[in-house]
Amino acid sequence: MFKLLFFITIIAIVYFMFFSKRKPFPPKKQEKAMEEAMIPCDTCGIYVQAKETLMSSGKHYCCSQCLEKRS
Ligand SMILES: [Zn+2]
Numbered sequence: 835m836f837k838l839l840f841f842i843t844i845i846a847i848v849y850f851m852f853f854s855k856r857k858p859f860p861p862k863k864q865e866k867a868m869e870e871a872m873i874p875c876d877t878c879g880i881y882v883q884a885k886e887t888l889m890s891s892g893k894h895y896c897c898s899q900c901l902e903k904r905s
Contacts, residue, residue: 870885872884873887875894877895877901
């Protein structure tokens with residue numbers, strides 16, 4: 835009987851570790867998706883990766899030329 839309880843405890847610990855390890859993954863994936871999201875340039879409309887856009891007064895631009903044209 836104690837052996838069975840021991841095994842159940844081990845399984846429970848393994849199960850918990852498995853889930854606690856897997857839990858942080860979805861938010862990280864979402865963060866990566868946000869970084870790789872394509873945003874259109876406000877001047878020329880070209881889609882640029884969100885992390886590579888230039889932001890000015892809440893608008894995104896693909897390059898400094900586009901930024902200068904609008905501002
Ligand atoms: Zn542009």
